[in-house]
Amino acid sequence: MKLLNRSLLYLSISFFFIIGIWSVIFYINLKDEIRDSIDDGLENNKLLLIQKVATDSTLLLQREFGGNNFEIHPIDRITALQVRDVYKDTLMYRQNEDDMEPVRILHSAFANDGKYYRIKIISSLVEEDDLLEDAFWSVVWLFFILVASIILINNLILRRVWNPFHELVARLRKFRLEKDTTAISVKTTTPEFLELQQAANALIRHSQEAFLSQKQFTENASHELQTPLAVISNKLELLLESETLNSKDAQTVAEVIQMAERMVQLNKSLLLLAKIENKQFDEPTSIGINSLLEETLTHFEDYIKYRNIEISKKFQNSITVFIDPSLARILVSNLIKNAVFHNIENGHIQLFLEGSKMTVCNAGSNKALNPEIVFQRFQKDANNNQSTGLGLAVCKAVCEFYDIPISYYYNEGEHCFVIDFTKIAKVL
Amino acid sequence: MKILIVEDGKELRETLVNSLEKDHYLVETAEDFKSAFEKIGLYDYDCILLDIMLPGGSGLELLQDLKKNGKSENVIIISAKNSLDDKLVGLELGADDYLTKPFHIAELNARIKAVLRRKQQDGKDTLDVGNLLLDLNERMLYIAGETVRLNRKEFDILNYFLLNKNRLITKSALAEYVWGDHIDQADNFDFIYYQIKNLRKKLLDAQASIQIESVYGVGYKLLEP
Numbered sequence: 218m219k220l221l222n223r224s225l226l227y228l229s230i231s232f233f234f235i236i237g238i239w240s241v242i243f244y245i246n247l248k249d250e251i252r253d254s255i256d257d258g259l260e261n262n263k264l265l266l267i268q269k270v271a272t273d274s275t276l277l278l279q280r281e282f283g284g285n286n287f288e289i290h291p292i293d294r295i296t297a298l299q300v301r302d303v304y305k306d307t308l309m310y311r312q313n314e315d316d317m318e319p320v321r322i323l324h325s326a327f328a329n330d331g332k333y334y335r336i337k338i339i340s341s342l343v344e345e346d347d348l349l350e351d352a353f354w355s356v357v358w359l360f361f362i363l364v365a366s367i368i369l370i371n372n373l374i375l376r377r378v379w380n381p382f383h384e385l386v387a388r389l390r391k392f393r394l395e396k397d398t399t400a401i402s403v404k405t406t407t408p409e410f411l412e413l414q415q416a417a418n419a420l421i422r423h424s425q426e427a428f429l430s431q432k433q434f435t436e437n438a439s440h441e442l443q444t445p446l447a448v449i450s451n452k453l454e455l456l457l458e459s460e461t462l463n464s465k466d467a468q469t470v471a472e473v474i475q476m477a478e479r480m481v482q483l484n485k486s487l488l489l490l491a492k493i494e495n496k497q498f499d500e501p502t503s504i505g506i507n508s509l510l511e512e513t514l515t516h517f518e519d520y521i522k523y524r525n526i527e528i529s530k531k532f533q534n535s536i537t538v539f540i541d542p543s544l545a546r547i548l549v550s551n552l553i554k555n556a557v558f559h560n561i562e563n564g565h566i567q568l569f570l571e572g573s574k575m576t577v578c579n580a581g582s583n584k585a586l587n588p589e590i591v592f593q594r595f596q597k598d599a600n601n602n603q604s605t606g607l608g609l610a611v612c613k614a615v616c617e618f619y620d621i622p623i624s625y626y627y628n629e630g631e632h633c634f635v636i637d638f639t640k641i642a643k644v645l
Numbered sequence: 646m647k648i649l650i651v652e653d654g655k656e657l658r659e660t661l662v663n664s665l666e667k668d669h670y671l672v673e674t675a676e677d678f679k680s681a682f683e684k685i686g687l688y689d690y691d692c693i694l695l696d697i698m699l700p701g702g703s704g705l706e707l708l709q710d711l712k713k714n715g716k717s718e719n720v721i722i723i724s725a726k727n728s729l730d731d732k733l734v735g736l737e738l739g740a741d742d743y744l745t746k747p748f749h750i751a752e753l754n755a756r757i758k759a760v761l762r763r764k765q766q767d768g769k770d771t772l773d774v775g776n777l778l779l780d781l782n783e784r785m786l787y788i789a790g791e792t793v794r795l796n797r798k799e800f801d802i803l804n805y806f807l808l809n810k811n812r813l814i815t816k817s818a819l820a821e822y823v824w825g826d827h828i829d830q831a832d833n834f835d836f837i838y839y840q841i842k843n844l845r846k847k848l849l850d851a852q853a854s855i856q857i858e859s860v861y862g863v864g865y866k867l868l869e870p
Contacts, residue, residue, distance in 0.1 A: 447747030471863035523836035
């Protein structure tokens with residue numbers, strides 16, 4: 218639920234209870250106040266009547282309310298002395314409404330010329346159910362008007378208050394550790410958003426430091442490993458030449474040499490990857506992809522012939538890209554290498570150039586690779602333990618360096634890799 | 646043949662000494678800038694293996710000094726940094742070759758031989774082993790005076806073997822030399838075997854006095870009886 222709606226919900230619930238309780242109290246108070254003022258009026262009436270009775274004795278004969286609002290009955294002294302002024306609510310028939318209506322009645326007693334009388338004075342009362350109904354609807358309207366105003370205020374005014382927040386989120390979403398170097402800065406004076414921005418920038422700074430040290434670590438580690446690896450390989454090669462070595466030991470040494478060579482290879486690839494990511498290749502020139510593909514194929518021709526792999530080329534146009542020549546060679550070479558070495562006996566490779574897209578398809582295992590992880594480091598074919606599992610990661614690194622998309626798809630036994638050079642291409 | 650190894654890493658230095666002594670070179674070593682500077686000033690070497698990063702200074706400075714004395718053409722730079730800039734500067738200063746660590750011993754042997762050959766044979770670029778004569782300029786092989794036709798790869802392979810006679814050449818070293826860096830992750834080097842097989846057959850047919858022997862599945866060795 219959006220924050221706006223959530224706050225609206227909470228406010229509405231609070232308003233509901235606040236207005237509910239408030240209106241009950243208000244209603245009770247209002248009713249009391251009305252009664253009070255009616256009671257005052259009745260008392261005043263009583264005093265006026267008692268004064269009037271002294272001069273106009275006919276009033277004493279008023280036994281029924283009739284058109285008047287009082288009636289007087291003679292009583293004996295003892296009863297009269299026991300009477301206290303009592304105000305009561307009661308119902309009386311009203312001709313105009315043809316219904317029993319609430320009235321306020323004052324029971325009292327007085328003495329006149331030594332005789333005692335009981336007096337009842339009435340005053341019509343507010344119709345409570347009408348009042349209640351009116352009040353209820355007013356309150357309901359108040360509630361809805363309040364909620365509607367909140368929605369309106371939220372949408373028209375408060376939305377603007379949240380603008381820095383949305384901008385901050387958008388900037389964070391677009392932030393790329395490997396590309397963006399400046400801190401995020403959104404125009405706002407709101408302390409909460411400033412705090413959020415500071416926290417985000419602190420996080421970015423930490424991530425950048427971690428990212429940088431990770432990159433440097435890979436490069437330094439691979440670099441430092443080179444000499445010991447060279448010594449290991451060289452010493453083993455010398456050891457294998459030794460005359461005193463028996464054949465069983467020599468076999469072991471040969472196996473260790475193979476392992477050491479794999480480590481050298483792995484290390485080289487890691488170093489290359491680190492160098493690409495650390496932007497150590499950045500001297501772009503115009504490179505023709507068509508000729509680069511042809512040239513790369515010649516490097517693998519012996520292996521291609523040996524595995525009897527058929528090559529078909531469908532170059533619809535020439536693609537020239539603006540790219541660092543080393544990176545271009547690394548990219549194309551790794552793609553072709555991947556297609557060649559993960560191929561099958563008597564397999565095939567298809568190369569397509571169309572628009573600014575290059576597609577390399579190869580026959581291979583009958584199972585699609587997971588496109589999510591195929592470009593990740595150390596994703597390798599379980600059947601091929603000589604592979605470093607870094608070739609496609611290197612391709613991905615080159616593509617990311619130039620922000621060009623590389624993708625993988627599988628189609629009936631064919632594994633295809635597509636690079637869209639649009640961003641750096643000049644199609645001819 | 647006198648070779649100077651300028652390398653600060655003790656292990657690598659010793660390995661190189663061991664390997665070069667097998668080929669009967671006279672080997673001297675220097676472990677830092679100062680001692681290298683002294684040795685270069687005092688003696689003449691047929692070949693100098695020069696590390697760039699040295700305690701006390703840069704190998705490139707030594708190279709500059711050598712160039713001043715007209716002695717830089719027999720230097721092979723061995724560097725851990727595969728940096729194009731270093732390479733260009735080094736070659737500009739007259740270094741003969743640039744080798745990136747880690748390298749195969751066979752590769753180093755081949756490069757050293759190339760330096761020495763250029764120095765000695767006055768433009769005559771041939772390799773002479775047993776009854777074989779490999780003409781590197783004409784890219785021709787003569788066995789007992791008879792021409793033997795080789796394809797490009799066979800020629801490169803044989804060349805590499807002759808530069809490393811009686812020494813182990815691992816398959817990956819051979820692949821790197823003949824096919825370049827591209828084949829590095831070949832899931833098997835079986836395709837090399839086919840080239841070797843063809844080459845052996847041609848050598849046998851021409852009654853060459855050398856033979857190529859497999860070494861424990863890891864590589865090959867050219868034997869000169």
